[in-house]
Amino acid sequence: MPQLFDAYTLSGLPLRNRIVMAPMTRARNPDAVPNDLTALYYRQRASAGLIVSEGVPVSEMANGNLYVPGLYTPEQQEGWSHVTQAVHEEGGAIFAQLWHVGRASHQNLLHGRKPHSSTARTADTKVFAYDLNGKPGFVQATEPHAMTTDEVRETAFDFGKAAGRAIRAGFDGVEIHGANGYLLEQFMNPLVNDRTDQYGAQTMDDRLRFVLEVVDNVVAATAPGKVGVRLSPWGRFNDMPDYAQLEETYLQLIRKLDERELAYVHLMDQSNGQGRPDAEGQNEAFLRKVREAFPRGAIIVAGAMTLEVGNHLLQQGLVDLVGFGQPFIPNPDLVQRLQHGWPLEQPDRRTYYGGGREGYTDYPNYQG
Template sequence: MTGQLFQPYDLGTLRLPNRVVMAPMTRARAENEIPDALTAEYYSQRAGAGLIISEGIPISRAGRGFLYTPGLFTAEQAEGWSQVTDAVHAAGGRIFAQLWHVGRVSHHSLQPEAGMPVGPTADRAVNAGSFARDDNGEPGMVAPDTPRALTTDEITDLVVDFATAARTAIDAGFDGVEIHAANGYLFDQFINGALNDRSDRYGGSIANRLRFVLETLDAVIAEVGADKTGIRISPFGRFNDLAAFDDEAETWVTMATELEARHPAYVHLSDQLTLGAEKMPDGFAADFCQRYSGTLIAAGGFDRDTGEQALVDGDLDLIAMGRPFIANPDLVERMRRDQPLAEPNRDTFYGPIGELGYTDYPTYAEAIANAHSETRTG
């Protein structure tokens, strides 16, 4: 199949061989929270994507919300990621690091000195989960703990932490970074007017609720450059116990205007329809695009045909796909050749540690060769 999906795209100075983006996906495979040879193999297997966006990478110990997620706050972790980026580049790929802080969606077993998670407020996330250790010390999904509200000075420190992580990522060989401001995690918690009840300069008005993420975006751009800085947002998202608020549409349209002024490498929209969210209001997408004219990526249940149509219609520049990449390391080639896709095993989305359900999915050519081999020996 030929089509726009398989055409090159210039993302700033970075030439992408196609317009299929591997969306960020938490896989919880790093036993010591350090990327290892298996991490490198997993990402290099999927280097056929036009761009890989890594799993969410915690920028600090306090930013963690899932066990076994490789971070970017120690020298050992940076060295591990260097091996990953080397492997991806050797396979002809391109990779951005998604910088992550979960905010209040965490558990004391993941926090420094078993402390409280942090967020904009002290309200606990009720309809949410953290992959942590239960009361028996066993890993699994648990309810997040009640957080404490960050102080104003702590927010300033977090801006620095993100900029430091961005520099570490680039030094580790990543082609760029993506600030994770979506899906009910730290920045999204500040943006949400129903949750953010602060009375300082980070709460109240739209400008104040956007201040933290925009200060962070500015700091990261100053550190590594706008052409190496993307951002992910999820307008009207309800994941991780976020609720609707009065000026929601105006908030996100204002965000579009602010992003246009900063010219990031891209804006990555996380459409949460597949997570049970309601459809975005009619006309919102047009309003957003009238204010932001840069590269736009979206993720949200796309397949080859719907992704191609979105490109043809001019709605998007790049199409992000997540779960199809789990069981199809050669996803782009399979779609290009109209080959059938394998289905992933949901039981191994998060762990276990090891190759099962992680690096053991064959390419289509390998699957056919294996089937022929079994036929000959059967």
């Protein structure tokens, strides 16, 4: 029976164990370029089987947070190359999470321009930007601009360009951020997408057209086995309303990803928080449908995972890899702690975003 500490081969990439460090924005890069501290943070956590980097904006317009490192300039590519080198020196593997926030942004992050989205309707959500006093804080997202058809195509190209940079920076692959109410979901959701062009919400194919173009551009710049997609069905984060065809939309998308022979689908299960009410049984039933729709690649699930739940899902054959987010913040040696039954530290939420070393690289390994 598989368990968390077993090795795994992800589309030809050997992983030391089945524990994935889930992507986490930490907002420690004021100039948007990864630095020595970034490299140290990831090096400390490289015993994860696979690290998925924090969300990395694919262009200037993709950004929705202060201090987030991007992947659209030569300096950023160079900065990331030190991160990937550090992780590889420790024997780890790392994918870059390619991110466009869409309307979950603020014009003061975008040189006064309106955030780009599938719609011109403002999201009822907060973003990490400058407040009225010019201080960093969480502020209401501002009114977006509904992208023109050409802008939609260009944005899909931006993902491909960033994916090429990721590979040149030494990443083992890329994860497309299709979760948490950001741009890709703003196209997929028929209650947010109010377009009338071929990327509109008239049919399911239209709603999925943009995300699949992004996938195809990214695959063209890398290889199918180097690409994963993160999804959060039933997630309410960033003002995503529920709709009748939600489950079928995701299953249809996942079938299309299987046709493209991608490395993995990464599900963020928000059912413990603001997502679907309930219920382990329902989640497992959905995971079975995902397995059926995606028989060739790996399935990752993240969201309040524990050793016990992770092993249970692996042993049921429902997932191949298990993602842990917050536990990796105060426990850089999370894998060893879980393996030996050592106590887990609790993270300090006040240092999740912004600042320097504190709450970032100053959590020690277990001292015994």
